[in-house]
Amino acid sequence: MREVYADHAATTRVVPEALAAMVPLLGAAFGNASSAHRRGEAAREVVEQARASVAALLGALPEEIVFTATGSEANNLALKGVLAGLDHGRAHGRRRLVVSAIEHPSVLETARHLESRGFPLTVLPVGTDGVVDLECVGRALGDDVALVSVMWVNNEVGTIQPVREIAALAHAAGALFHCDAVQAAGRVPISVGELGADLLSLAGHKLGGPPGAAALYVRRRLRLVPLVHGGHQERSRRAGTEDLAALAGLGVAAGRAQRRLAADEAARLGALGERLRAGLLAACPRACLNGDAVRRVPVIVNLCFRGVDGEALLHELDREGISVSTGSACSAASPGPSHVLTAMGLPPADAHASVRFSLGEGNDEADIDWILEATPAAVMRLRAMNDPGVRRSA
Ligand SMILES: Cc1ncc(COP(=O)(O)O)c(C=O)c1O
Structure with a gap:
């Protein structure tokens, strides 16, 4: 895998x-x-x-x-x-x-x-x-x-x-x-x-x-x-x-x-992050970016996938070999919604529907290809489980 x-x-x-x-x-x-x-x-x-x-x-x-x-x-x-x-x-x-x-x-x-x-x-x-x-x-x-x-x-x-x-x-x-x-x-x-x-x-x-x-x-x-x-x-x-x-x-x-x-590694990773963000937003209806679209480091992409439980999506992606997180690693054990997303005014349901992708040196275009293939499918599966009506309209 x-x-x-x-x-x-x-x-x-x-x-x-x-x-x-x-x-x-x-x-x-x-x-x-x-x-x-x-x-x-x-x-x-x-x-x-x-x-x-x-x-x-x-x-x-x-x-x-x-x-x-x-x-x-x-x-x-x-x-x-x-x-x-x-x-x-x-x-x-x-x-x-x-x-x-x-x-x-x-x-x-x-x-x-x-x-x-x-x-x-x-x-x-x-x-x-x-x-x-x-x-x-x-x-x-x-x-x-x-x-x-x-x-x-x-x-x-x-x-x-x-x-x-x-x-x-x-x-x-x-x-x-x-x-x-x-x-x-x-x-x-x-x-x-x-x-x-x-x-x-x-x-x-x-x-x-x-x-x-x-x-x-x-x-x-x-x-x-x-x-x-x-x-x-x-x-x-x-x-x-x-x-x-x-x-x-x-x-x-x-x-x-x-x-x-100095060697523009940040630019290479930034381009990967932008591709990831744009690709997921285009492929996942009702998904939105958490945080300002411009004043951010492009390698951290936090998305809200409405109608999906972020934890469930994390585990679904884990099964596909993709490691992501909900909130931060140190809050992984806390059941409450992220204090960051809450401070930004997200309702608890949207905060719980959010997942963070964060890219780094080891990532390449093929990684983004795989995330862009696996994530929309996982989101669709989870939405269909939550609401069988979604399956009919998918
Ligand atoms: C912004 C920020 N500050 C502080 C820390 C804490 O660093 P450490 O895990 O090394 O204690 C982290 C770790 O996630 C972080 O992201």
Whole structure:
């Protein structure tokens, strides 16, 4: 059976170059980057090379990169680390956190947790297009706001948020700006300087690196209280012996992602995504795109197939060898409708009828051919099961 992996927003395959860099580090080339001997020095070199590579992908300085294990940890460190820093000592009346309603749970739930600990929270709405409205941002920004956190690319619908404008508004109001760029890194060129980010998160496993290695960019001289106290790794911003192999894999994947962005890989994948979107909309009556048609990364295609249960469609496609998801991978276990689609105003029935296709490096035209053949047929079958009248009119 042909296998088509169309769930790259959940995770990606470790690219061969990254794997090749990792394997020796799990064997003969092991080491602790804090050790004083030559093996330790070699390990330190691995960590610093990875740091330089991630910094280059973001247009940052190596010392501005803090390694974490996951994108979720990077987001937690950004929000909790900044607010704890403000709370200690010289802080002023700025304690409010502003986040959008379509953030990943690692931002939203962290923000709600901080709210329960006494940090006021404002959740910005989004329009039916899945984009944060700048006027709402402006209205939310008072002199009590400490930090604004808005993602670059939404993981469920792929919409691109006006992050540069939001960063500028946050700074004009005296607040810091954090950007969750987990779905943007490797897909769009990133320059933390041009963006105006004070903090920015990415995760290796979304860009061809392994799970277990992620990073938080922290602008120089910004005060951040660690989540994990202990040794002085990561300039005392995250204690613990480094996962050498995972970091090496992240470094190689970041370098490769940067070269592929320059080599127009994004354009090749974007064209595949556009073909997928247009083909499915044409072949599936009553299907519609979730999220803005233009302000989005074309590789994430989230469609509502009215009259179909998204879960049932996912399993039907799985039987055809096509891997997709409903909502995001981390909400797969939650029975409620997607918080992103709900925030965009979709009624629960439409949210439950939605499926996300997300393309990545391994996909080619033949994959799109197969999705375009199998999906309309699966939608038709499911609609016919739900409503036998459909079979007669098909
Ligand atoms: C936008 C976004 N932020 C954060 C995360 C969390 O990353 P991780 O799974 O590495 O914790 C994800 C993962 O899906 C994501 O899509």
